[in-house]
Structures are given as structure tokens and as C-alpha cells.
Amino acid sequence: MAKVNAQLRRREQYAQINIDFPSTKETSESDQxxxxxxxxxxxxxxxxxxxxxxxxxxxxxxxxxxxxxxxYNNRIYSKLNVNNRYEAILKASLxxxxx
Numbered sequence: 001m002a003k004v005n006a007q008l009r010r011r012e013q014y015a016q017i018n019i020d021f022p023s024t025k026e027t028s029e030s031d032q033x034x035x036x037x038x039x040x041x042x043x044x045x046x047x048x049x050x051x052x053x054x055x056x057x058x059x060x061x062x063x064x065x066x067x068x069x070x071x072y073n074n075r076i077y078s079k080l081n082v083n084n085r086y087e088a089i090l091k092a093s094l095x096x097x098x099x
Contacts, residue, residue, distance in 0.1 A: 037079045042075060045069070045076060046088060049085050049088065055069045073085070
């Protein structure tokens, strides 16, 4: 039960990220390049992270190993120049990547 409550809290926190952000026109060219560098699989993974899914849930949904999910996460973090899931979601939201 505690695990379910933690997942719900995490989803609520991520849902609160979807607030008004600057338009795409206001984003820098370097930020746009970050998005272009993400592969379709990485973008898909980022959307699942934004939905509040854990690495294990993402692995199950995509039929990947947990290690593969973690590799994708690290690639996303590196490409977006962030350190964690929250920052990745925030940056993707700022760049309108989760729309």
C-alpha cells in the first residue's frame, strides 16, 4: 500500500509540472537542438517518465530489461543536460516536448 501511495504522490508531483511555459518561439536554438538529438525511443521513454511510471513499470510496458531503461534514462539526462527525472520532465515541458 505504501508503494502505491508513493507512486500516486509521484504522479501528482509530475502532473503539477504542466503549467504555462514560454512558447516554443522563445526557446533557444541550443534547446531545440537538444530535442532533435533525442531518438524516438528516448522521447517515448521521456513521456512515460512524465506519466509517473517507475523504471520497472516502463520496462514491463515496453518489454525492455530494467538495465535498458536505465541506459535510456541516462542518455536522456545527458542529452538534456539534467541530473534526474524531475529535471528531465521540467526541461521537456519547457520545450513543449510532452504535449
